[in-house]
Amino acid sequence: MREISVELITNTVAGLCREANLDLGEDMLALIKEAVSKEESPLGRSFLESLLENAGLARRKELALCQDTGMVVVFAELGQELHITGGDFNAAVSEGVRRGYRENYFRRSVVKDPFLRENTGDNTPPVIYVQVVPGDRLRLTVMPKGFGSENKGQVAMLTPAQGKEGVKEFVLKTVSQAAAGSCPPVVVGVGVGGTMEYAALLAKRALLRPAGTKHQRADLRELEKELLAAVNNLGIGPQGLGGRRTALAVQVEVYPTHIAGLPCAVNLSCHCLRHKTKIL
Amino acid sequence: MEAVQRVDLPLTPQKVRELQAGTPVRLFGEILTARDAAHRRMVQALSRGEELPVLLKNTLIYYTGPCPARKGEVIGAAGPTTSSRMDTYTPRLLAEGLLGMMGKGDRSPAVIEAMKEYGAVYLAAPGGAGALLAGKITRAAAVAYEDLGPEAVFRLEVADFPAVVAIDIFGNNLYRRGRRKYARSGG
Numbered sequence: 001m002r003e004i005s006v007e008l009i010t011n012t013v014a015g016l017c018r019e020a021n022l023d024l025g026e027d028m029l030a031l032i033k034e035a036v037s038k039e040e041s042p043l044g045r046s047f048l049e050s051l052l053e054n055a056g057l058a059r060r061k062e063l064a065l066c067q068d069t070g071m072v073v074v075f076a077e078l079g080q081e082l083h084i085t086g087g088d089f090n091a092a093v094s095e096g097v098r099r100g101y102r103e104n105y106f107r108r109s110v111v112k113d114p115f116l117r118e119n120t121g122d123n124t125p126p127v128i129y130v131q132v133v134p135g136d137r138l139r140l141t142v143m144p145k146g147f148g149s150e151n152k153g154q155v156a157m158l159t160p161a162q163g164k165e166g167v168k169e170f171v172l173k174t175v176s177q178a179a180a181g182s183c184p185p186v187v188v189g190v191g192v193g194g195t196m197e198y199a200a201l202l203a204k205r206a207l208l209r210p211a212g213t214k215h216q217r218a219d220l221r222e223l224e225k226e227l228l229a230a231v232n233n234l235g236i237g238p239q240g241l242g243g244r245r246t247a248l249a250v251q252v253e254v255y256p257t258h259i260a261g262l263p264c265a266v267n268l269s270c271h272c273l274r275h276k277t278k279i280l
Numbered sequence: 281m282e283a284v285q286r287v288d289l290p291l292t293p294q295k296v297r298e299l300q301a302g303t304p305v306r307l308f309g310e311i312l313t314a315r316d317a318a319h320r321r322m323v324q325a326l327s328r329g330e331e332l333p334v335l336l337k338n339t340l341i342y343y344t345g346p347c348p349a350r351k352g353e354v355i356g357a358a359g360p361t362t363s364s365r366m367d368t369y370t371p372r373l374l375a376e377g378l379l380g381m382m383g384k385g386d387r388s389p390a391v392i393e394a395m396k397e398y399g400a401v402y403l404a405a406p407g408g409a410g411a412l413l414a415g416k417i418t419r420a421a422a423v424a425y426e427d428l429g430p431e432a433v434f435r436l437e438v439a440d441f442p443a444v445v446a447i448d449i450f451g452n453n454l455y456r457r458g459r460r461k462y463a464r465s466g467g
Binding site: 234236241242 | 281302304317344345346347348349350356358359361362364384385386404406407408409410411412414415428429430431442446454455457458459460461462463464465
């Protein structure tokens with residue numbers, strides 16, 4: 001059986017934390033550039049241009065793209081033929097976050113308890129999702145999630161009768177209420193199906209798709225396109241100061257669900273959508 | 281876009297009166313930072329009749345929790361956080377003579393009423409441009425509540441710091457005006 005050590009996992013997570021916070025992906029840069037060319041508001045255009053400058057500076061000066069370096073969400077796909085040696089997997093991932101944030105001077109944004117609110121001082125713990133898959137590899141994705149946009153997400157348990165129209169209405173309502181607070185232009189992750197918590201996870205996974213890629217299913221591609229147009233017609237615009245680019249992309253993921261339900265979740269990301277992946 | 285206006289700090293009631301919603305500005309001078317936990321502490325202190333560790337009169341509070349500075353640097357990434365979380369505390373601080381606030385996102389009707397009453401202005405800084413804004417900060421020192429880490433109160437010296445007047449002392453609101461202007465049917 002193939003083996004990997006917890007040290008390798010720690011080092012990999014630390015490296016991914018660094019990369020994700022310093023380097024905005026080419027997918028996001030391409031979407032922002034496109035938005036610059038399409039935005040009608042002069043104030044909005046100048047803001048979008050400053051984001052491109054910000055991304056260049058972050059890379060060159062090794063400064064975090066955004067001071068909200070987020071709560072870290074880790075998605076692990078663990079091959080069932082792989083054996084992890086030398087310690088505890090979750091502790092190794094946490095140690096990677098601790099090291100990645102300390103060594104790169106990223107902000108510690110996590111509190112120990114939601115009521116007592118004392119900072120943990122090292123940005124741990126992360127939120128970890130593990131899926132067991134065939135094979136002997138470990139695929140690690142690190143997503144630092146900023147809370148300006150995370151705070152604006154919503155879940156709704158719609159009825160089957162509400163169908164696609166109900167989903168559209170809910171997505172629009174969520175983005176409309178989020179407005180400037182979600183740091184637009186946003187990427188909208190939509191999860192439909194499963195159970196209540198699974199819809200929310202689907203919405204977050206939708207944000208992991210390369211930004212701007214279309215769904216493989218034609219009907220969902222059409223839904224994404226309609227939603228993007230409708231969201232941009234809200235007029236919220238870059239930073240919520242008015243404009244034609246409120247969202248850069250809408251990405252939908254679906255899953256089978258119960259005969260009685262239509263769970264729907266919206267997870268928003270600001271224009272600083274960051275995630276990096278490595279396969280061990 | 282309107283011409284960019286230079287604003288030298290500290291603010292005065294007269295300078296604030298001249299700032300109109302929609303005007304892009306560049307800030308020069310000293311500002312304070314405070315976010316959720318520092319606001320809570322300041323308002324609790326005031327309600328107990330205690331003095332604040334910093335003077336708010338004629339100052340501008342920037343809602344940010346910066347990243348720590350690398351060795352040899354002034355500060356880490358330092359963009360604005362969502363201002364509405366401060367709404368509950370803001371009217372009490374305006375009563376102390378605070379003249380300006382800077383963050384991202386719209387404010388509550390109660391805050392806007394208090395801004396009109398006390399003659400204070402609200403600026404929007406470019407959210408998510410933390411690396412860019414760090415370069416506009418020339419000096420930074422924690423001056424209160426250092427135990428709060430990134431939520432401590434810092435005194436910052438800024439130069440050419442970009443923002444836009446989002447809500448002026450007359451209650452003109454760029455968030456509402458801008459959204460109305462660019463909304464289309466089919467939404």
